[in-house]
Every structure is written in structure tokens, then in C-alpha cells.
Amino acid sequence: MQTLKKSADALEKLMRMIFTVCGFIAVAFVLLITVFLIVSGTPAIGEIGITDFLFGTEWASTAKEPLYGILPFILTSVYGTFGAILIGVPLGILCAVFLTKIAGKKLSAFVSGAVNLMSGIPSVVYGLVGMIVIVPAVREVFGLPDGANLLSAILVLAVMILPSVISVSETAIRAVPKEYEEASLALGATKTETIFKVILPAAKSGILASAVLGIGRAIGEAMAVMMVAGNVANMPGIFKSVRFLTTAVTSEMSYSSGLQRQALFSVALVLFVFIMVINLILNLVVKREKK
Amino acid sequence: MDETISKSRKIKGAVLKGLIWAAAGIICLIMFCIIALILTRGLSHISVELLTSKPSMLNGTVGILPNILNTLYIILMTLIVVLPIGVGAAVYLNEYAKNKKAVRIIELATETLAGIPSIIYGLVGMLVFVQFCSLGTSLLAGALTLVIMTLPTIIRTTQESLKTVPDSYREGSHALGAGKWHMIRTVVLPSAVDGIITGCILSVGRIVGESAALLFTAGMANEILGFFEAVEPGKAGSTLTVSLYMYAKERGDFDTAFAIAAILLILTLIINLSAKLVAKKLGKRN
Numbered sequence: 001m002q003t004l005k006k007s008a009d010a011l012e013k014l015m016r017m018i019f020t021v022c023g024f025i026a027v028a029f030v031l032l033i034t035v036f037l038i039v040s041g042t043p044a045i046g047e048i049g050i051t052d053f054l055f056g057t058e059w060a061s062t063a064k065e066p067l068y069g070i071l072p073f074i075l076t077s078v079y080g081t082f083g084a085i086l087i088g089v090p091l092g093i094l095c096a097v098f099l100t101k102i103a104g105k106k107l108s109a110f111v112s113g114a115v116n117l118m119s120g121i122p123s124v125v126y127g128l129v130g131m132i133v134i135v136p137a138v139r140e141v142f143g144l145p146d147g148a149n150l151l152s153a154i155l156v157l158a159v160m161i162l163p164s165v166i167s168v169s170e171t172a173i174r175a176v177p178k179e180y181e182e183a184s185l186a187l188g189a190t191k192t193e194t195i196f197k198v199i200l201p202a203a204k205s206g207i208l209a210s211a212v213l214g215i216g217r218a219i220g221e222a223m224a225v226m227m228v229a230g231n232v233a234n235m236p237g238i239f240k241s242v243r244f245l246t247t248a249v250t251s252e253m254s255y256s257s258g259l260q261r262q263a264l265f266s267v268a269l270v271l272f273v274f275i276m277v278i279n280l281i282l283n284l285v286v287k288r289e290k291k
Numbered sequence: 292m293d294e295t296i297s298k299s300r301k302i303k304g305a306v307l308k309g310l311i312w313a314a315a316g317i318i319c320l321i322m323f324c325i326i327a328l329i330l331t332r333g334l335s336h337i338s339v340e341l342l343t344s345k346p347s348m349l350n351g352t353v354g355i356l357p358n359i360l361n362t363l364y365i366i367l368m369t370l371i372v373v374l375p376i377g378v379g380a381a382v383y384l385n386e387y388a389k390n391k392k393a394v395r396i397i398e399l400a401t402e403t404l405a406g407i408p409s410i411i412y413g414l415v416g417m418l419v420f421v422q423f424c425s426l427g428t429s430l431l432a433g434a435l436t437l438v439i440m441t442l443p444t445i446i447r448t449t450q451e452s453l454k455t456v457p458d459s460y461r462e463g464s465h466a467l468g469a470g471k472w473h474m475i476r477t478v479v480l481p482s483a484v485d486g487i488i489t490g491c492i493l494s495v496g497r498i499v500g501e502s503a504a505l506l507f508t509a510g511m512a513n514e515i516l517g518f519f520e521a522v523e524p525g526k527a528g529s530t531l532t533v534s535l536y537m538y539a540k541e542r543g544d545f546d547t548a549f550a551i552a553a554i555l556l557i558l559t560l561i562i563n564l565s566a567k568l569v570a571k572k573l574g575k576r577n
Contacts, residue, residue: 011472015475016387019380019383019387022377022378022382025376025380026380026404027396029400029404030400033439036418036419091318098311103315113563117326117560117563121556121559122532123500124536125325125552128539128552129325190296190304192304222408222503250410253417265418275411279403279406283402
């Protein structure tokens with residue numbers, strides 16, 4: 001009996017240890033990613049010089065005297081994300097209002113189903129549709145020689161961020177106490193006035209969180225953008241072929257070597273810093289809402 | 292009653308309401324167009340030959356059997372590794388962890404992982420698994436990269452269903468003299484099986500749709516591999532999404548690309564429906 005108890009105790013201890021290790025693996029992964037990106041991303045920045053790297057306006061990695069300025073990528077990512085947010089967030093918020101306050105149960109379930117499907121569609125499929133539909137359409141409408149440009153990328157990204165914007169703002173709107181709405185209606189406000197002057201302001205921080213999440217999605221998207229943005233390292237312009245931070249890494253990785261390859265890791269490090277800052281903001285916004 | 296509302300208020304209300312309907316309409320229209328386009332251009336190019344062969348330069352034919360198999364292998368390999376870790380982490384957070392700070396750190400780490408874009412995972416996977424662990428560009432390296440990526444999903448869904456297991460179950464089990472591990476194995480985990488399945492389905496969806504994380508880890512090869520071959524280091528292979536990208540972007544073969552897109556769309560639909568079904572079952576039981 002004594003030995004049975006001892007072995008049972010040992011098993012308990014072992015299992016506790018295994019579960020604890022499992023618990024901290026996520027932390028280990030985050031550290032692993034951070035360390036590997038910093039270790040492989042910093043040497044090139046040191047060699048090129050941080051100002052030349054971050055603020056250099058020319059990227060010519062395969063030239064005889066290569067230039068590694070990533071300002072075009074940074075600005076493209078910022079502009080592209082901003083454009084996608086400008087279109088996607090209002091559209092998404094209005095759709096969330098529709099789902100929660102306007103549509104009946106059946107219609108709401110149907111639209112929700114469509115949005116859910118939208119969030120599951122792989123990004124390469126969005127890229128493919130963008131290549132076949134949006135790029136030619138942009139070329140025709142604006143009479144350009146090539147439609148693969150920043151505008152096409154913005155349109156594709158705007159569609160791609162919709163599902164996350166909708167689902168987060170939907171949750172935020174549903175969390176607004178029913179009494180607010182009833183009180184506003186009782187005071188004589190119309191339904192639309194109640195929605196825009198009472199419910200949306202009350203759901204402010206959740207809606208803000210949805211926008212920040214959208215920014216994170218848009219800035220991190222690689223494959224779809226790769227297929228529609230034209231992929232030339234220009235300074236951004238709405239009708240110019242451009243390269244994002246993400247696509248800068250993707251497009252040259254397979255044939256890069258030496259300092260060029262290291263510079264790509266540095267680009268990834270810059271992207272990682274952007275994402276971490278966005279995550280931090282998201283955390284702050286969500287925390288404020290919880291209070 | 293209506294008379295008391297001024298005309299400008301009425302117009303403003305009508306415009307705003309119109310905007311709300313328009314937004315929902317636009318989104319449904321976009322969705323409908325995407326689905327219609329993919330199905331009309333894709334379904335007609337799905338043939339038995341496409342599904343059962345590999346691409347051949349000699350005959351000038353294309354086939355996506357290797358890509359279908361590779362997708363399955365990657366799903367299997369990823370789940371085999373991520374399930375025990377993810378479920379274990381959720382059990383730790385819900386059953387063992389007493390230290391609030393530790394829980395907060397782990398949850399922060401999980402949230403951070405969920406926010407990192409797949410291209411970063413691809414790059415780190417390449418640095419860590421392909422180069423540092425010298426697995427080479429291989430399905431195994433790709434699967435391990437996806438383990439990190441899908442871990443947050445498994446932890447979150449398992450944790451949610453663990454929370455719904457009533458404490459009385461645990462107390463009853465303890466009262467009968469069961470040890471903690473015995474209690475978890477026989478009482479807690481079986482009650483949380485729905486959440487674990489939901490996590491698996493969501494992860495499968497994420498894996499099927501993933502491309503950026505696999506491009507530089509799992510590679511672009513199109514050879515037919517057996518499962519035990521596929522697990523070996525150095526055996527590269529492209530999944531459906533990666534091959535779609537290659538067909539569309541590198542080769543300009545849009546017919547095959549749309550056929551793959553149609554298959555992916557149908558898979559996405561199936562995955563969504565099954566996730567819904569499990570959620571419904573879960574809702575009924577509680």
C-alpha cells in the first residue's frame with residue numbers, strides 16, 4: 001500500500017510538471033521568435049546604418065552598389081493599411097450595426113454566415129480574385145498601363161479585414177446594456193439616432209479595438225498583396241506598383257544571399273516591431289474596456 | 292406622434308439607415324461575386340485526372356494529388372504535435388496554475404502569438420526549423436511552424452470548454468479519493484472534448500488556408516509522397532494554397548489556380564459548417 005501511494009505521488013508530480021511545461025511553451029515560443037528575429041535582424045542594420053536603412057528612399061539590393069533603404073516599404077505598408085482601414089472599418093461597423101440592430105434573426109444569421117465564410121477563405125484565394133477582377137478593373141477605370149498598384153492592394157485588404165472588424169464590433173455592440181437603448185427611445189430619439197448617438201458611443205472602445213485588429217491584419221498580410229500590388233520597390237503612390245514590408249521579405253527571400261538576405265531579416269524585424277506596437281495598443285484598448 | 296419629428300431629422304435618419312443597408316448589401320454582394328466567380332471558373336476545371344495525378348513536364352499535364360496529400364500530411368503532423376501541448380497548456384491554466392502572474396504571462400504570450408502575421412512565422416520557421424535544426428525545407432519544418440501558429444487556438448478553445456466543466460464534478464471526483472491527474476483524465480478532459488474538437492476544426496481551417504508560413508518552410512515540390520516518407524527531414528512539398536500561388540503568380544495557369552480555389556472554398560465551407568455543428572451540440576448540452 002505504501003509503495004502504491006508513493007508511485008501515485010510520483011505520477012502526480014510528473015503530470016503536474018508536464019502540464020506546467022506545456023503551459024509555459026507559449027511563452028517560450030514568443031521568446032524564441034523575438035530572439036531569432038533580433039539576432040538575425042540586427043547585423044544588417046548595423047552594417048547599413050540605422051538611418052540609411054530606415055529612412056533611405058531607395059532599395060536596390062541587386063545593384064552593383066546595392067542600396068538598402070526601406071522607407072518605401074514602411075510608407076507603403078502605412079499608406080496601404082490606412083487606406084484599407086478607411087474603407088473597411090466604416091463598412092464593417094455599419095454591417096455590425098445591421099447584424100445587431102436592423103436585420104431580423106434569419107437575415108442576420110444569413111449575413112453572419114457569409115461573413116464567417118469570408119473569414120475562412122485563404123488569402124491566396126483573395127489574391128487570385130484580386131488578380132483577375134480588381135487589377136484589370138483598376139486598369140480600365142483609371143486608364144493605366146498596369147492595374148497592379150497600391151489602390152488594388154488597398155481594395156483587396158479592405159475586403160480581407162472586414163470579417164475581423166465586423167465580428168469584434170458586433171460583440172462590442174451586443175455588450176451595450178439594453179437599458180441605454182430603451183432610455184434613449186423613451187426620451188423620444190428615433191431608432192437611427194439611438195444607434196448613432198447612444199449605442200455606438202457606448203461601444204466605442206470595442207469598435208476601436210476592431211479597427212486596431214484590422215490594422216494588424218492589413219499590415220501583416222503577405223500573399224494576397226504579393227499578387228496584386230505589382231511588387232516594385234517604388235515610393236508609394238496610389239497608382240504606382242509598390243512593395244509592402246511583408247512582400248519585400250517574400251519576394252526576394254528565395255534567391256537572396258549575404259547582406260541582402262540579412263537586410264530582409266531586418267525588414268522582418270521592423271515589421272515585427274510594428275506588430276508588437278499594434279498588439280500593445282490593442283491590449284491597452286481591451287483592458288480599458290474591461291474596466 | 293410622427294409629426295413631432297422634424298423633416299431634417301427624418302431625412303438624416305433615412306440616409307443613415309440607407310447607409311447601414313447599403314453596407315450590408317455591399318458585403319453580401321462582394322461575397323456572392325467571389326463565390327460565384329470561383330465556382331464558375333473553378334468547378335469546370337476540376338477533373339479526375341487533376342485530382343489523381345502529379346504535374347508532368349513530359350506530358351504537359353497538371354495534377355494536384357501531391358498538393359492534396361501534402362495538405363493532409365501537414366494537418367496530421369501539426370495536430371499530432373500541437374494537440375497534447377495545447378490541451379496540456381489549457382489544463383495547466385485552468386486546473387493547476389495558482390499564481391495569477393504566471394497565468395497572466397501565459398495568456399499574454401498566447402495573445403501575442405495570435406497576433407503575429409504568418410509571414411513572420413514563415414521566416415522564423417525557416418531560421419529555426421529549416422536552418423538551425425537542419426530539417427531542411429520540408430513538410431516537417433512546415434508542420435512545426437504551424438504548431439506555433441495554431442497553439443493559441445487550441446489553448447483558447449480547450450480552456451473555454453474546461454471552464455464550463457462544473458466544479459462539482461471535480462469535487463465529487465476528489466471526494467471519491469481520486470488524485471488530481473486521475474480526476475483530470477477521467478472527469479475533466481472527457482467533459483471538455485467538444486471544445487478540443489472545435490479547436491481542431493478551427494486549426495484545420497487555419498492550416499488549410501495558410502500559405503505565407505509554408506512558402507519558405509515546406510517548400511514548393513510537387514512529388515507524391517507516402518506519409519512515412521513525408522515525415523522525414525528534407526522532404527519538401529507544397530500544399531494546396533502554396534500551389535495555387537505558384538500556378539497563378541509564377542506560371543499564369545489560372546484554370547488550375549481557380550480549380551484549386553474552388554476546392555479550397557468547398558473545404559472552407561465544410562470546415563465552417565462542422566465548427567457550427569459542434570458549437571450547436573455544445574450549446575445544447577450546457
